Amino acid sequence: MLYEGVLRKMQTEMGSPIQYYMLFENDFLNVNQVLDKSLQINFIKFQCLNCGEDRPIYRQGFCKSCFYETAAAGEWIMRPELSTAHLDKEDRDLEYEKKVQLQPHIVYLANSSNIKVGVTRKTQVPTRWIDQGAHEAIEIVEVPNRYLAGITEVALKDHLSDKTNWRKMLTNDVKDENLVEWRNKLRSYIPEEATDYYIDNNTETHLEFPVLRYPEKVKSLSLNKNPNYTGVLKGIKGQYLIFEDNTVFNIRGSEGYYVGLGVN
Known part of the structure; x- marks a missing residue:
């Protein structure tokens, strides 16, 4: 086929x-x-x-050339704290940026190779967790725009990682964590602007991936x-x-x- x-x-x-x-x-x-x-x-x-x-x-x-011109690759994509649409301030295309930034966003904990903090649009839950290879995840706050999610992520990054070790994730070298305990422990570090959006009555989401056998060590395929x-x-x-x-x-x-x- x-x-x-x-x-x-x-x-x-x-x-x-x-x-x-x-x-x-x-x-x-x-x-x-x-x-x-x-x-x-x-x-x-x-x-x-x-x-x-x-x-x-x-x-x-x-x-x-498109990477440096298209609104879909603005720096605020990777660094949500740089979002400015809530101030009516354009980066590359204000209409596009308002559409993406001015909607509910989730700050979450995900465990793929280790516990990490991340940001995603609410419509991308649980897709974002799946894409990261997380076997468990939990929401911490739900805020009305990307900027608030970004500053919350920055504050929490001082206390845990925002990166996934993709090699550990792919070899399934992971351990379960109590994400409810982690969420509660991190609550005091949430910025004042986002404290009213804290979620305290949810449980972990568990994800099962279609893997018949995990590799012992990985080698990456580059089409180049x-x-x-x-x-x-x-x-x-x-x-x-x-x-x-x-x-x-x-x-x-x-x-x-x-x-x-x-x-x-």
Whole structure:
């Protein structure tokens, strides 16, 4: 079976286990159905997610010029505390920034390789946790805009990480934590502007990933270095495909790469 198209972040559906889908222009693939089958990945060209041109991908699926121009790659995406739409102040495109920033956001704890703090739009729960490969997560605050979420994350980062160790996550070198206790312990560090939005009556969300076998150690597939790869798919976690030979492929990190996929 052959598929062809530009790689984008896999779409997910909560379940036991989580269901993963690769969406192409005229087709889609339920990736769970490829488990224990041979998957061939062939790089064909680049296709910037903004301009659609065949230009080398720079970051986040965009060519270099689009990365520095499109509103979808503003610095506030990675650093929510830099959001300014609530002040009616434009970064690159105020209409777009208001649409994204001025909506309910969640500050959460997620445990993928270790406990980390993060920010996401409320509409992206639990998608964001799935994308990070977290096996458990909990919400701490729900605020009305991205800026408040950002300053809360910055305050909590002084007390725990905001990074995921992707190698530990993919080898499943993780331990369970009591996230309710962590949430309660961190409450006093929430900035005054966000204290009224604290959530104190929720429980952990647990996530189950479709993995038949975890690798002992991982080697990362780069289509720049290895444009043609074939391997037996053994699992999907976060936005990674895990293969029998310990190769892992970051779909999200390869957005904007136009590929052919063969399933046998």
